[in-house]
Each structure stands twice: as C-alpha cells, then as structure tokens.
Amino acid sequence: DDDTCDRINRLISAVLILLLGLVVSARQCLGEAIYCWCPEICATNHEKYANLMCWVDDTYFVPFLDRIPHPEEVRQRKITYYQWVPIILMLQALMFLAPWIVWRVLAGRVGIKLGNIIQAACKSQLSDKCEEREAAHKFAFYLLNRFHHHQTSPPLPHLISPSKCFSNTCHFFKPHLFTSYIVVKILYLTNSVGQLFLLDKFLGVEFYTFGYHVLTFLIANRQWTPTDRFPHVTMCDFRIRQSTNVHQYTVQCVLPINIFNEKVFTVIWFWLVIVAAITLCSLLGWVWSMTLGTTISEYVKENLSVLNMYIAEDQVELQSLEIFAKKYIGRDGMFILKLVAKNSGELVAAELLQSLWAHY
Numbered sequence: 272d273d274d275t276c277d278r279i280n281r282l283i284s285a286v287l288i289l290l291l292g293l294v295v296s297a298r299q300c301l302g303e304a305i306y307c308w309c310p311e312i313c314a315t316n317h318e319k320y321a322n323l324m325c326w327v328d329d330t331y332f333v334p335f336l337d338r339i340p341h342p343e344e345v346r347q348r349k350i351t352y353y354q355w356v357p358i359i360l361m362l363q364a365l366m367f368l369a370p371w372i373v374w375r376v377l378a379g380r381v382g383i384k385l386g387n388i389i390q391a392a393c394k395s396q397l398s399d400k401c402e403e404r405e406a407a408h409k410f411a412f413y414l415l416n417r418f419h420h421h422q423t424s425p426p427l428p429h430l431i432s433p434s435k436c437f438s439n440t441c442h443f444f445k446p447h448l449f450t451s452y453i454v455v456k457i458l459y460l461t462n463s464v465g466q467l468f469l470l471d472k473f474l475g476v477e478f479y480t481f482g483y484h485v486l487t488f489l490i491a492n493r494q495w496t497p498t499d500r501f502p503h504v505t506m507c508d509f510r511i512r513q514s515t516n517v518h519q520y521t522v523q524c525v526l527p528i529n530i531f532n533e534k535v536f537t538v539i540w541f542w543l544v545i546v547a548a549i550t551l552c553s554l555l556g557w558v559w560s561m562t563l564g565t566t567i568s569e570y571v572k573e574n575l576s577v578l579n580m581y582i583a584e585d586q587v588e589l590q591s592l593e594i595f596a597k598k599y600i601g602r603d604g605m606f607i608l609k610l611v612a613k614n615s616g617e618l619v620a621a622e623l624l625q626s627l628w629a630h631y
Contacts, residue, residue, distance in 0.1 A: 272374075272375075272378055272384075272385040272386040272388075272389055272610070273371075273374065273610075274553065274610065274613045274614070275613070276456075276459075276549050276550055276552075276553035277371070277374075277455075277456075277459065277553075279546060279549060280367055280370065280371070280459045280462070280463070280546060280550065281367055281368055281370070281371035284364075284367045284542065284546055285364045285365075285367040285368055286364075287542065288360050288363045288364045288367070288539065289360070289361065289364040291360055291535050291538070291539070292356075292357050292360030292361050292363075292364065293357075294535075295356050295357050295360065295528075295531065295532070295535060296357040298528060298531055299357065299528060302527070302528075303322075303527065304326060304353070304526070304527065304528040305322055305325055305326045305330075305524050305525070305526055305527075305528070306322065306524065306525050306527070307321045307322050307325050307507060307522045307523070307524040307525075308522060308523045308524070308525075309321050309520075309522055321507070321509065321520070321522055322524075324507070324509045325507035325509065325522070325524050326354065327354075328507070328508075328509065329349045329350060329351045330349070330350050330505035330506060330507045330524055330526070331349045331350060331505060331506055331507075332349075332350055332502040332505050332506070333505075333506050335504075349475070350475075350502065350505055350526075350529075351475065352473055352474050352475065353526060353528055353529060353532060355473075356528075356532055356535075359470075359473055360535075363466060363539075366462055366466065367462060369458070369462070370455050370458035370459045370462060371455075373454075373455055373458060374451070374452070374455040377448075377451035377454075377455070378448065378451065378452075385448075385607065385610075388607060388611065389610065389611060389614050389615070392611045392614065392615040392619050392620070392623065393614055393615045447602070447603060448603040448606055448607070449561060449602055449603055449606040452557070452606065453554070453557065453558065456550065456553065456554040456557065457554065459550045460547060460550045460551055460554060463543050463546045463547035463550060464543075464547050466543055467479045467540070467543055467544075470536070470539070474500065474536070476500040478500070478536070478540070481500060481536070481537070481540050482537065482540040482541055482544060485537055485540075500533070501529045501530075501532055501533035501536070502526070502529060503525060503526060503527075503529055503530060504523060504524070504525050504526075505523075505524050505525075505526060506521060506522070506523055506524070507521070507522050507523075507524050508520070508521050509522075560609065561602065561605065561606060561609070566596075567596045567597055567600060567601070567602065567605050568592065568593055568596040568597070570596075570605055570608075571592065571595065571596040571600060571624065571628075572592070574608070574617075574620065574621040574624045574625075575621070575624065575625060575628060595628060599627070600624075600627070608620045608623065608624055611623060
C-alpha cells in the first residue's frame with residue numbers, strides 16, 4: 272500500500288541500520304573496545320580495572336600538540352557516545368518505521384485495506400492463468416467500488432455519538448487518503464533530515480557536515496587522518512582509594528571501536544542524505560501529478576484511451592464522464608489507481624478504471 276520510495280525508508284533503511292547496530296554490538300561484546308596505557312606501577316588487574324573504568328566513565332580528547340588540562344580544570348571535548356552507539360542505531364531503525372505505522376493507521380480508516388487492492392492488482396498482473404487473473408481483477412474492482420461507497424455514503428445515525436458529532440458535519444471530517452499520504456511523506460522526509468541533526472547532538476560534533484569533509488578528503492586524494500569527531504586516542508581520569516589516600520591517575524586510551532564507528536556513521540550520513548533526496552523527489556512528484564499535472568477528468572480520459580475505449584464527443588457523454596471522474600473516482604480514487612500503476616503497471620490500473628467506468 273505504498274511506493275518504492277516508502278519501502279526504501281521503512282524496509283531497506285530500517286534493515287540496514289539494524290544490521291549496522293548488530294555488527295557494532297558484536298564488535299563491542301566480542302572484542303576489546305578500549306585499551307588504556309597505565310603507569311609502570313599498575314599491575315595487570317589494575318590495567319583491566321582502568322580499561323573498564325574508562326569504558327564506563329567518559330574519556331576526553333586532547334590533541335597531541337595540546338597541553339593536558341590540570342585535574343581541577345574542566346575537561347573539554349568529552350567523548351560520551353561510544354557506549355550507546357548500538358542503542359542509538361536501534362532507535363534510528365525504529366524511527367524509520369514510525370511513519371509507516373502512521374500510514375497504516377490512517378489508511379485503515381478509509382473502510383477497506385488498501386494493501387488488498389494493491390495485492391489483488393499485482394496478482395492479476397503476475398498470474399499466468401486467465402481464471403486467476405480475472406478473479407484477482409474482479410476482487411480489486413470490488414474493493415475499489417466498496418471504497419467509493421464508503422467515501423460517499425453518509426454515516427448511519429445510530430453509529431454517531433452526539434457528543435462527537437453535530438448535525439451532518441461528521442462527513443466533512445472524514446479523512447482524505449491522499450492528504451494522509453502526503454503527511455506521511457513529509458514525516459519520512461522529516462525523519463531523514465532530522466536524524467542528521469539528532470546525531471549531531473548525540474555525537475557532540477558537527478555531524479551534518481561530516482560527509483562533506485569526507486568527500487573533500489576523497490576528492491583531494493588525501494590520506495584520511497583521525498579527527499576529533501571520532502578520535503582513536505583519548506585521555507581518561509580515574510581515582511583509586513588506598514586506605515585513607517585517594518590517588519588520581521590520568522591515562523591514555525585507544526578506542527579501536529571508534530575506527531569502526533567512524534565507518535558506520537560515514538555510511539549512515541551518506542545513506543540519510545540519499546534517502547532524504549529520494550523522498551523529497553517522490554513527495555514533489557506526487558504533489559505535481561495529483562494537483563498540478565493532469566486533472567481527474569484528463570487522467571480518466573487518458574487511461575480509458577489506453578485500452579482504445581471510445582468516448583463519444585456529445586455533450587451528454589462528456590458530462591457523464593466528468594461526473595464519473597469527479598464524483599465517482601475523485602481525488603482519492605485517482606490516488607489509488609496511481610498507486611496501483613506504480614506497483615502493478617499502468618495497464619492494470621487502466622483495466623480497473625475501465626471496469627469502474629463500465630459499472631458506472
């Protein structure tokens with residue numbers, strides 16, 4: 272009940288980010304995520320303690336040419352994200368599913384399952400047997416006709432609560448399928464763009480420009496060097512209590528996991544930009560084709576002419592076709608037929624329209 276762009280968002284994007292999250296989780300669990308260099312006075316068990324302490328507590332980045340701040344100074348450039356990367360990736364995958372859930376709820380309020388129409392249309396296209404094709408075609412026609420009657424018939428009085436509805440205004444607030452679909456498209460676009468800025472807040476760096484800097488390095492054919500976005504070497508402070516004395520240590524740590532995180536988030540940056548561009552083009556394409564492209568009457572005439580159906584040019588026939596297009600098919604009916612065409616082909620949509628015209 273959606274198009275290819277929507278499936279890129281809700282299926283491919285969600286699965287891709289989920290797989291990246293599982294790989295990062297496996298890398299953290301199966302390998303050493305952090306190694307800290309301890310002073311010579313540290314025993315082996317102290318080194319393990321330092322590794323665990325610096326993994327649980329946050330490390331901070333200090334370039335090799337800069338002075339290490341004193342303990343009483345505020346440590347800048349804290350690296351606080353690496354422990355939470357798998358969880359954040361899981362949440363990103365769920366965010367790609369959220370607009371699809373909204374669409375299923377809104378589409379379910381039109382009285383029929385839109386997916387059944389698309390599925391029946393696809394079955395009529397793929398089936399080799401004439402009987403199966405005809406049965407699937409009739410089922411899709413039945414659902415479309417039922418959708419029309421659900422949209423045009425007023426609600427039954429005994430099903431209307433006076434506290435929720437006044438007079439005949441309930442029909443006015445009946446949800447419009449195409450409008451709901453555009454809202455969901457905007458949600459998909461907002462999700463892709465919004466995740467860039469959410470990751471910027473999470474990582475604590477200018478992540479929305481990260482891919483641009485990667486491209487400049489690649490175009491200039493320069494060797495990639497670690498940056499403060501995903502530093503490979505960091506510093507860590509921790510305290511050891513010995514009897515009544517408290518000793519503070521500052522150790523240098525290497526984060527092998529950040530080498531992997533850098534590659535993962537590079538893929539995510541480019542993927543989010545590509546998905547946002549595809550979604551924007553799809554959104555503009557739907558708005559153009561449904562509002563600024565052809566009118567409903569022109570769309571009906573074009574699709575009936577595909578099957579060489581003769582439309583008389585007399586006034587009565589043209590007026591009947593106009594009423595059929597605007598009153599019977601309507602904006603939402605045209606949207607469903609276009610959705611059928613995107614999933615099953617223009618010919619299947621034209622055949623359904625022909626059946627509706629013959630029935631009318």
